[in-house]
Amino acid sequence: MDIYQFAIRPLFFNLLKADPEWLHQQTIRSLNWLSQTGTYPPGSWLNHRLQQSLCLYDSRLEQNLFGLKFPNPLGLAAGFDKDGVAANIWPSLGFGFAELGTVTFHPQPGNPRPRLFRLPLDKAALNRMGFNNSGAAAMAARLSLEKQKLRLIPIGINLGKSKVTPLEAAAQDYLDSFRLLKDLGDYFVVNVSSPNTPGLRSLQDAAMLGAILELLQIENTAQKPIFVKIAPDLEWEAIADIITLAKTYQLAGIIATNTTISRDKLKTQVIEQTGKSPQSEAGGISGEPLRDRSTEVIRFIWQQTQGQIPIIGVGGIFSPEDAWEKIIAGASLIQVYTGWIYEGPLMVSRILKGLLSHLEQSGLNSISEAVGLEAKSKA
DSSP: OOHIIIIIHIIIIIISOOOHHHHHHHHHHHHHHHHHHTTSTTHHHHHHHHHHHHOOOOGGGOEEETTEEESSSEEEOTTSSTTOTTTTTGGGGTOSEEEEEEEOSSOBOOSOSOOEEEEGGGTEEEEOOOOOBOOHHHHHHHHHHHTTSOOOSOEEEEEOOOTTSOGGGHHHHHHHHHHHHTTTOSEEEEEOOOTTSTTGGGGGSHHHHHHHHHHHHHHOTTOOOEEEEEOTTOOHHHHHHHHHHHHHTTOSEEEEOOOBOOOTTOOOOOBTTTTBOGGGSOSEEEEGGGHHHHHHHHHHHHHHHTTOSOEEEESSOOSHHHHHHHHHHTOSEEEESHHHHHHOTTHHHHHHHHHHHHHHHHTOSSHHHHTTHHHHHHO
């Protein structure tokens, strides 16, 4: 029996109606404690129990991509561990990689509360957090202390623009963060697609994004893999422009996608905390409503590049079928956040077991053979 789905989630979501952001903070505090004490009793015992219950190791799920080894294709998306306080615990929860941030050069409190809402009828969340974080210097100091520990999975760092920085100075702002963190992350993500920082999505324009990528790659002497994370709401022509930029600046790949500003087909009529409809509330929607659109974007990028640019697929993954759909559409790796909140810790091993079943049913020997299978089978 999944105690999270049958007891813990109903208790906090329905009975106590716990504020989503408060609950998130308590979870992060607990994971931070476990991350710090994982090698000493009782933390070491609990860490071992987590690994036994939540981790699944199988060579068929392993991949070597852009110079990094991924024990499985399922990662934690950016936004959960904004300050990297639990970086060492994510392998014990079964993840094949984890993305920290979004972090900005300047520390910032984010948008006014309330700013995070659950939409249970839609298996979704609405957030307008606004890149609340302690800043790149604080993350760098924290990760530097952890650098001596054995890193079991790749750790990415998601970079955003500071709210106080004018759009015309955005490239320098991203560069300042990258300089502080470039030796501490295994890969980096340029986030120009959050809807919650004024004007940020305009940085997806080819000229503005190109200026950011050019500065970063000049600084990137160690040739760390750099990705760009795009919005699901872009027109196909704009996505094609970003694909061109990815080739021009030799990016490691594209992350598809961030949250959506679309409110189409939502079942939720009123958000309980505010008494307003989702249509009248600012912010991005994540979870199940995003699933199909993010997969469409993955499919488009794969088709436009003939699979030559790696894709990290994120948006609306709750089940093995959701994960498989994104992989065969063209995603080499996938990420979860909202689905993990709804489904609980056992979700990771359930998805990995399901992916192995899909491999067996398809007569494949490794997850890498499944990437883009949908397009390959039509060729």
